[in-house]
Amino acid sequence: MDEPLPIDTGTSAIGQVPLAAEDPVAHVLIDHPVPHLARAFDYAVPEKFADTARPGVRVRVKFAGKLRDGFLLERVESSEHIGPLATIERITSPVVVLTPELLRLGSATARRYAGTLSDVLRLAIPPRHARAEKAVLKTEKTLQHNASSSSAARDGDNASAATEDTTAGSEDTTAGSEVVTAHHESARTADTIERLGEWVVTESRRDREDDFPAAEHPRMALTCVPGPTPGLSWITAGLEAARATLAAGESVLWLVPDHRELAVLSASLDASADIPSYSVLSADQSPEQRWTAWLRGLLGHTRVTIGTRAAAFAPVADLGLIICFDDSNSNYLDQHAPYPHAREVCLLRSTIDTTGLLFVSTDRSAEIQRLVEVGWLHDATPIGPERREGAPRVFVPDEERDPFAWQRIPSRAWQLMRGALRPGAKDTNAVGPVLVQVPRAGYYPVFACARCQEVARCPQCSATLTTQSEVGPFACRSCGFHSDSFSCGRCNSNQVRSIVRGRGRTVEELRKAMPGIEILESGGDDIPVAIDDSPRIVVATTGAEPYTLGGYACAILLDSLWPGPWMRSTDEGVSRRLRAAVLVRSRTAGGVVYLGDTDETIRSTVTTFDPVTTMSRALSDRLELGFPPYRRIVELTGAGADIDAIITTVSELTELIRDSEGDDQKAVAAYPIAAGDAVGEALAHVTASRSAKKLPQVRIRIDDPRSL
Template sequence: MSEQVLSEQVLSEQVVSEHGVTGVAAEDGVPQGEQLALAGLPAPRRRRPRTAGPVVAAATRAVARVHVDVVPAHLDRTFEYVVPQSMDDDARPGCRVKVRFAGREVDGYLLERTDEPEHDGELAPLRRVVSPVAVLAPEVLRLARAVADRYAGTLGDVLRLAVPPRHARVEAEMIAVGAAGQEPAGRARPGGPGGPAGPDPVPDPVPTGRDHVPTGRDPAPGPSAWAALRGGRAFLDHLAAGRSPRAVWTALPGPPGQDWPAAVAEAVAATTRSGRGSVVVVPDARDLDRLAAALTAGGVPPWAPGADGGFVRLEADAGPAPRYRAFLAALTGSAQVVVGTRAAAWAPVADLGLVVCWDDADDLHSEPRSPYPHVREVLVARAEQAGCAALLGGHTRTTEAQQLVDLTWARPLQPERSVVRERTARVRALTSVELAREGAAAAARLPAPAWRTARDALASGPVLVQVPRAGYLPVVACARCRAVARCRACSGPLALGAADAVPQCTWCGTLAGAWRCTECGSTALRSVRVGSDRTAEELGRAFPGVPVRVSGAGSATGVLARVESRPALVVATPGAEPVAEGGYAAALLLDAAVSTARASLRVGEEALHRWMTAAALVRPASAGGTVVLVGDAAPAPTQALVRWDPVGFAERELAERRSLDLPPAVRVAAVTGTRDAVTAFLARVRVPAGGTVLGPVAVDAPETAGAPGSLDSPVRALVRVPLAAGGELAATLAASASVRSARREGGTVRVQVDPKEML
C-alpha cells in the first residue's frame, strides 16, 4: 500500500475514533474490516452492537448505516449507529435522522439497517428520527452515488440537490390524507413483472406518405406533433407499448398543437397509458407554463391532494411548501408525472418509464453548485439505471447529444427537408458582402434592408429584435483613441446605465465621474457595445408610433412570457424572448458578430442555439415570416441558420473536436485555485493511460485578490483523458480531494469535470 493511501487511511481512522463511530468503506465490493469465513467453516456468531451508554437497542436490525451531512470530502462514506428500541418503528431506510458527530448534532439519512456492525467497539445511538417519511428513495440514492462518482464529488453535495428541504406542515398534511408515510404503490409494467425492461432502440422510420392506421395506442385524435418526424409515430407506439426507446429529437417550430410542448405532452401521455411515470425537465418557468398547459390539453391533468395520477410541478421558484408537496406526491406514487426545472431530474417517480430533457443546450441546465452536474448527464445515467426511455430534444442539437447518436445509445428523430422548408421562416444573413451595395450605410447598426423588413412586417404583427447584451451601453471606450474605458480601482470595464448616467465599473461598482483616458487624456466616451435598453430607445425613434417592449432580467418590466399579436417591437436578450400569439411576423438578430467574437470552445454552438431559439418563434415562410441576421458572424453557424441545419452543424463540430481531442470526444477536468494548492493536488493525481495534464496557467479572476503571478493569484490546470478513462479520472480526482480534506491543506481548489469552457 502506498504512503499516500496509508496516510489517508490513518487520518480517517483518527477522525472515526474521535467520533465513536466507524466508517464502512468498500474495496472491490467487500467492506474494509470485515472478517471473511473460509468455505466449510461455521458462520461467525452474531455480534450484538455495544452502545456508549444506557441505551436499549432495537431487537432486530439494531445497526443503522447513516450518511452524515458533513462537508469534508474524506468523510464521504457511511457511519454506523445504534437504533434505540424507542425509534425502532420510525427509523426506516431513507428517513431523515439526527446523529452526534464530532461533538455536535448534525443531519443525516438512514441508508440501511443491519443485524451486525462492522465496528468492534462501541457505537453511538441515533439522537432522533426527524421524520418517519423515507424521503430518500433507493433509486435516487443509487443515482446520486453514480453522479457523485462521475463528477468527482461527494454524495452529500448531490443529495442536497436531489432532496428538497423538509416542510413539516406540508408533511403533516400529506400524512393526514394518506399520501405520505407509506411505501409507494407499485404499478405493473407491460413488459412483465420481472423489473424494468431494457432499452429498445427507436425502430426504423415510418415511410413518409404512408397512411397511419389508428390503433388503441394513438395519442389523441387529430394531427400529431410527431407526424412530421422520421420515426416519430413509431417512437410513440413504443412508449405506449411499455418499451424503452432512446432518441435525440430535433424539434421544428409549429402552431399550438404541433409545437414542442404538444410533442412532449403526447410522449408523456403515451407513457402514462402504459402504466408508467415520466420526468420532464425544462430550462425555466416560462417553458414550464407552456408544458403544463399542453399536458392539461393532452389529457394529463394537474395533480391535487387526495387524487391519484396527474402531474406535479417541481421548481424552486414555487417556494418551499409547494415544492415539498410535489416531491411527496411523486415519492408516494400519487402523482405519476413530474415536470420542472433542474431539481425535477431527481424526482422519485414510481415505475419510471420516460425521462425528457428539453433544450439541453440551455445554460440553465448546468448546476452552478458542486459537483456541477448537467441535467442531460443526470437523465442519461437515470435512463441507464432504470432501463427507461429517454428523449433529448431541442431546436438545435448539442455535440454531446450528437455523440450519443454516434455511439448508437440513441436514435435521431428529425424531419425531412421538405417539412423543414414548410415549417420554418425565411432566413437572410446581412453580412458585409450582402451590404456592400449600401455604401456608407452598411456600417449602420440597423441597415436599410433590416429596417425595411421590420417596417413591412409591422403591418401584420409583432417584430422580435434580439440583442446579445443587456443594459444601455455595457462597454464604452475613449472617443479619441478608442481604448476601452477601465476603472482605476480594479481595471474593470466601465458602462453607462442611461444617457445621462455616470460611468460605473461593471466589476466593483465604483463610479467614475472624473474619468480620463490613460492613453490620450480625453474625457469623452463612445459606445463599444449597445445593450437592449439603448436599442429600444433607438427603435422608438426609428419607428414613431409603434409600441416598443423590452424583455430581459435587467429591464424594468422583467422577462415577458407572452405578447399579443398586434404590431409592436419586442426587444429581448437571448433566452428572454416572449412567445407571440400567432408567431412573430419577423425577427431581427442584431450584432451577430458579437455572438461569435469571443474565444470559446462552444461559441458557434451557443450562437446557433440563441439564433434558432428566436427564429423558432417566427411564422413560417408561407405566412410571410422572415428572420434577418445582421452582422459578420462566423461562417459555420451563419450557414447552419440560413439552411436551418442544426444536425449538420453538430456533426461537423463533433468531427472537428474528435480530430483535436476536445470535449466531448475526450473527458476533461479543470482544477482551479491558488498555485501551491493546485500543484499539491495534481501531484497526487494518477493520470490514466493516454491522458495529459495541461498547465497550470494563470486565469483571469478580477474578484480574486493578488497580482498576476503572485502565490495567491488563481491558476488552472486541465487534465485530459480518453473517454473510456473518464471513470478512472473522476476516481483519482476524488481521492486527491479526500487527502487534501483530511490533511486540511491551505489554499483553494475547485475541481470541475466536463467544464463548460476550457479556452
C-alpha cells in the same frame, strides 16, 4: 501468564440502551460539509425504533457532540467498531425518502463529478416540511382506503390508479398554477399564457401523427423548427412522447431550463385532457410547495413530473420517459458542489433505471451529437423539405447590393419590420408582432473604428475601450487609461461607430422612426413570459424573448454578441440566434428573419436551420484535437503546489492549460471518457484525504463548459 483477550459479546450502546432484537446496527450517512466526514458511520438502533428505523429514512444522530441529520443506509447484525455505539437519537420522518433508485443515482453522480454522496443528496432531496408531509400522508391514507374499498367493485389496479390520478390531478394542477402566479404575472399575461397552452394543445392534436417509436424505452434527440407552433414545437413533440408513455402505464419526468418554460408547459398540460395529473418542482416554489410535490412523486400520486434543474433527481414511480428541453442551457449547470449538469444526470438515470430519453432543443449540443454519432441516441430531427418548410425565411446583409447594409438597422430590415406591422395588409399571415433581439441593455458597451471596423482597444494594455457616446470620452476599465479623443491603432482614423448597442438606444431609434407603434421591452428583471399576437415591436435582450401566440411575423436579430474567448463560443452564438429565430412563424405562414451576424458559421446554420450538420462538422475537428466531448476535462482551482500534487497523484490526468487567478491558479486537465468513474473516485479520495490531513483544498469542477 497473560490474561486472555475479552470475548466480544455483541453490539452494545452507550448508556446501556436496549437495542432492536434484529439488525441492531445502522449504517448512517452523515450530512456533513467536510469531505472526509461525509460518509457512513455505525450507530445502534434502539428498541423503540426497531420498526421505524428503515433504510432510506431521515434520522438525527450525535456526531462530534452535535446533533446532525443523516440518512439510514442499511441495517446489519454487527459492527466492526470495537466498543459501545452511539444510538440514533430521532427518526425525523417515517417516509423512506432515500429510495434504492435514488441512492444508486446519487452514488453514480458523486462518482461522475468527484463529489460526496452527501453533497449530491443535498441537491436531490429538498428540506423536509412537516405540515406539507402531514397533508400528503393524510391524502395517501385516503387513497389507500378508497382503493381497498373499491377493489371488489372495480377491475383491479387500473381503477384505483385512475382514482389516484383524478384525485391527485386536482391538487397538482393547483401546484402548476402557483408557478405562474409566483412570478407576479399580470392578469392579462396569465390569460395569454393560458391561451398559449390551449393553442399548443389544439395544434398538437391537429397535426398528431402518432409516430413516437413504439420500441420499449427509446432514446432520441430532436432539433425543432417553428412549424405550426413557433417557439413551442418542443411542447408538441414532448406531449406526443408523453402520451405514448402514459398509454403504456409508465410515468414521465420533464425538465425545462427556467420558470418561463415551466409556465407555458404547465398551461399546456392544464389544457391537455389526456394528461390528467402532474406535479411541479422548481427552486422558485416555497419549501412547503416543493416538499409536497416531491412527496407526491415519491408516493406515485402523479404520473407526470415537470420541473427545472433539481427535478432531474425527482422520484417518479414507474418512470418510463425522461424529457429534457434545451440541454445546452447554462441554467442546467448546478453551481453547488459537486456541480452536476442536469443533462448528465438524465443520461445516468436513463442508464441505471432503463428508461426512455428524449432530448428536445432548438440547437444541438456537442454532447448530444456525439451520442447520436456513436449510436446511443436516435436522431429524430426533420430533414430536407420538412425542415425548410417549417422554418422562416432568413435574410442576411448584402453589402454589395445594399449600400446601407453597414447601418445598425439596414434598409432591408426596416422594410421587413414595416411589412409585418402595416395595418390593412393583404397578406394577413405576414402581419403580427416583430421581435428585435439585442445583445444587452445600455448604450455603448463596444465600439469600433468607423473606417476599418477594428475594435477600439486601449493603447496601453490592448483591452477593449468603453465610451458613453460617439464623441467620447474614452476609457479602459483594465488599466485606467482615459482620453477625450480616439485614434485607431490600425488606420489612425478618429471616427468611431458602435458595433454593439444596447436595448435602451435601440428603443430610442425605433420610437423616432416608427411613431405610434407600441414598443415592448423585455430584459433584466422585467421579462414577460408570453404576449398576444397584436402587431407591435418587442425589443428583447438575448435570452429574454417572450413567447407569442401564433409566433412572431418577423425577427430582426441585431449585433451578434461574442460570448467570449472559449471553445464553445460559436456553439453559444448559434444557440442564441436559433432560440430567437424559432419563435418566428414558418415561411409558409409568412415568417421572416433578418440576421445581422457576419460569422459564416452562424449565418449558414440559421439560414438552413440545420444545427445538426454544423455541430457534426465541429465535432470532426474536436475529435482530431482530442477536445471535449471526446475527452472529459477537470478544472482545478487552488495553489499551484496543491494542483501539482493532485495531477501527480491521479495519473490519468493530462494538464492542458494553467492560468493565474489572483493568489490562486486554475489548471484544466483532460482524461479519457473510459476512465470517468475511476478518475472521479480518485479525485474524491484525494479531496477527502487532504481534508483529513487539514491541507488546503482545491476546488474540482468536472466538465464545466466554460473551462476551455
